[in-house]
Amino acid sequence: MKKIFKGFLMTAAFMTLGACSTNKTGEKNSNSSDEIVKINYYGRPDKDNNESKIVDAFEKEYSNIKVNYVELPDSSNDRLKTINTVLQSGDSSIDVFAADVTWPSIFISADWVLPLDEYIAEEESSLYLESSLSPFQVNGNLYGLPFMADTGALYYRKDLLDKYNKKVPSSWDELEKTAIEIVEKEGNPELSGFVSYWMQNESLTSAFLEMYWETGGEVLTKDGKSSLEEQKVRETLTRMKQYITNNQLGTEAMQTFDTAASRKIFSSGNAVFSRDWLSGYSIFLDEAQSEISNNVSITSLPAGGTLGGWGTMVSKYSKNTEAAAIFAKYRANFDSQKLSNEVATIVPTITKMFKDKNVLAITPYLPEVLEPLETSKPRPLTPFYSELSGIIQLETHSVISDMKSVNDGAKQITEQVKALLN
Numbered sequence: 001m002k003k004i005f006k007g008f009l010m011t012a013a014f015m016t017l018g019a020c021s022t023n024k025t026g027e028k029n030s031n032s033s034d035e036i037v038k039i040n041y042y043g044r045p046d047k048d049n050n051e052s053k054i055v056d057a058f059e060k061e062y063s064n065i066k067v068n069y070v071e072l073p074d075s076s077n078d079r080l081k082t083i084n085t086v087l088q089s090g091d092s093s094i095d096v097f098a099a100d101v102t103w104p105s106i107f108i109s110a111d112w113v114l115p116l117d118e119y120i121a122e123e124e125s126s127l128y129l130e131s132s133l134s135p136f137q138v139n140g141n142l143y144g145l146p147f148m149a150d151t152g153a154l155y156y157r158k159d160l161l162d163k164y165n166k167k168v169p170s171s172w173d174e175l176e177k178t179a180i181e182i183v184e185k186e187g188n189p190e191l192s193g194f195v196s197y198w199m200q201n202e203s204l205t206s207a208f209l210e211m212y213w214e215t216g217g218e219v220l221t222k223d224g225k226s227s228l229e230e231q232k233v234r235e236t237l238t239r240m241k242q243y244i245t246n247n248q249l250g251t252e253a254m255q256t257f258d259t260a261a262s263r264k265i266f267s268s269g270n271a272v273f274s275r276d277w278l279s280g281y282s283i284f285l286d287e288a289q290s291e292i293s294n295n296v297s298i299t300s301l302p303a304g305g306t307l308g309g310w311g312t313m314v315s316k317y318s319k320n321t322e323a324a325a326i327f328a329k330y331r332a333n334f335d336s337q338k339l340s341n342e343v344a345t346i347v348p349t350i351t352k353m354f355k356d357k358n359v360l361a362i363t364p365y366l367p368e369v370l371e372p373l374e375t376s377k378p379r380p381l382t383p384f385y386s387e388l389s390g391i392i393q394l395e396t397h398s399v400i401s402d403m404k405s406v407n408d409g410a411k412q413i414t415e416q417v418k419a420l421l422n
Contacts, residue, residue, distance in 0.1 A: 035064065037323045039095035041331075042070045042083060044310065048343045054336050058327060065323045076100055076202070080386070087112040092317045095324040096331070099144060099313045101135040101378065102385050107313065108138050109383035114314045115141035119325040127334075131376050132349040136311055138381070144313040145332035146349040148340065151376035152206050152305030153369065155266065155274040155284060159295035160186070169273075171302045172214055172239060176249055179272045183248045188270075193249040195271040197262040198240075200397040205389040206306035207275060208396050209379060212236040214303035219380040219388075219417075226418040234410035237399050244400045255400045267292060275301065277308060278347050278369050285365060298368050300375045307376040309349065347373070384420055391416045 043051045046069075055067045072079040080103060086094050087107065099107070107113045125133060125142055129149060136144035154175075156168065160182050169175035179193025198204050209219070217232035243250035254262075259276075263283055266274040267290040274280070287293045312328035314321060330336060337348045341359055347369060353359050354366050380388060392413060399409035 036066055037064060037320050038066045038068060039318070039320050039323050039327060040068045040070060040093055041327060042072055042079075042086075042094050042097040044072065044079075044098045045074055046071050050340050050344045053339060053343060054331060057335070057339065058330050062326065062330075065326065067327060072098075087315060087317070090317055092315070092319050094315045095318040095320060096312055096314055096328045098147075098310050098331075101132075101146070101307055101309050101311065102389075104135050104138060104143055104313065105381045105385060106383045108143055112316050113143055114316050114318075114321060114325075115143055116145070116314060116325055116328065117142050119322075120145065120329060124329075127351060128332075128349050129351055129373060131307055131373055131378075132309055132311075135307065135378050135381065136313075144311040145329060146309055146311035147332035147337060148310045149347040149349045149373055150278050150308030151372050152210055152275060152301055152308075153278055153281075153372040154299050154301045154305075155276055155280065155296055156299065157269070157272050157292060157295055158297045159292075160272055168297075168299050169302065172211060175273060175302065176242070180246070180248045182272050190270045192247075192251050192265065192271045194243055194273045194275070195250065195257070195262050195265045196254060196275040197257040197259050198244075198254045198397070198400060199256055199258055200393050201258075202389060202393070203259075203277075204396055205392045206308075206379070208236060208240065208392050209306050209377075210275070210301050210303060211239055213377065220382060220421070224382055224421065226414075226421040228414045228417050230410050230414040233413050234406055237396065237406045237409050240396065240400055241406060255397065266296075269295075278372070281365055281369065282345055282363070298365075298372065300372045304375045304377045305372055307378045309347075311349075382421065387420055388417055391420065 041055070046052055051069055051071070055069050058067060059065070072082055080100070083094065083097050087110070120142060128146060132146040132149045136142060136146065161168065164182055164185060166178050166182070169178055175194070183191050183193045196207060198207060212232060215232040215235050217229050218227045221227045244252050244255060262274065262276065263280055265271050267284055269291045281298055284290050284296045285293050290296070312331045314324045314328050318324045332349070334350055334353065337346065337350055337353060338359060340346045341348060341362055345363055347366070348354070348359070354370050360366060379385065382388060395404070395409045395413045398404035399406055
């Protein structure tokens with residue numbers, strides 16, 4: 001296995017598929033030849049050698065398929081640019097790649113990826129969480145399989161809610177009232193009601209959507225046009241601004257917070273609530289990193305969290321589509337996800353893993369994240385998602401950083417998204 005770091009365009013000599021003939025479900029047939037097939041997999045960064053170990057395990061099981069793993073950059077945007085560059089040129093040097101859940105609509109609309117229905121039986125795809133599978137199901141076809149789940153979720157100090165006999169909030173209004181009341185009664189100047197990371201990035205788009213959805217608003221019509229309502233956008237921005245200006249609810253500095261800054265505040269016990277991704281839970285529960293490890297719990301956000309996660313897709317330009325489909329399927333199967341959970345503590349996408357005793361021995365909190373996952377919603381499934389998110393990020397941040405009024409921000413978001421999509 002050859003490993004290339006931060007590869008962009010590359011060419012490779014491919015041999016015709018003879019290594020492993022397959023049936024519809026991708027099972028190996030016993031009459032396979034000894035010919036070696038080489039495929040290129042553009043994968044996520046190799047944290048804890050996770051990707052390398054999965055490739056090694058695959059090659060042991062499928063000895064006639066060799067996988068050249070190309071490690072992409074840390075930045076999700078840089079990964080997207082890399083894959084876009086290769087696929088847009090029609091280059092065959094990508095066979096399989098790891099895709100963020102916001103990407104499928106981009107690649108499918110451009111006709112750069114293959115549907116995988118021929119290789120994945122319905123009983124196999126039914127093993128996955130419906131929410132995690134949904135971004136890869138477009139127009140009745142399946143274009144990928146999810147191998148790692150994520151979503152926005154609400155974390156809370158259960159000791160403080162118990163102390164003041166408060167219910168876990170089911171609406172943003174209820175959350176705000178509870179947070180402010182607890183902060184007032186605690187009398188701790190270091191305590192905030194709510195914390196998250198609202199610097200200008202993708203998480204800010206997610207935060208906007210999670211509050212916008214509670215207004216009953218939608219972003220897209222069924223035919224992919226804008227359905228944003230300016231009044232509901234205004235309500236959302238007004239709410240978000242309150243988290244910046246009301247010191248008992250949030251903090252002005254939240255507009256500058258990245259992931260680490262927000263998690264430091266919550267894990268030190270200085271916030272009642274936190275909006276974070278599922279990846280934060282292991283940190284908040286770790287006694288070595290968190291002062292609230294015995295007093296933190298998780299629930300769904302009031303209107304559901306934005307779905308995150310990653311899956312595998314196969315390039316239309318691959319010269320070895322059968323071998324590529326076999327690896328794409330393997331990368332997202334039970335054994336691979338179990339291995340990833342062991343080495344990198346991921347949140348899986350296969351339903352039965354949330355009850356598997358061996359998996360729970362490593363990540364016992366998984367059953368608690370199932371509800372937030374099942375109530376999560378995909379971000380707008382449009383080939384123009386990157387541009388749409390850029391508009392929301394910029395205008396929302398301009399409002400919460402006091403560079404633009406709520407009315408102007410709402411007008412700009414609504415008009416720009418309509419111009420983009422309509």
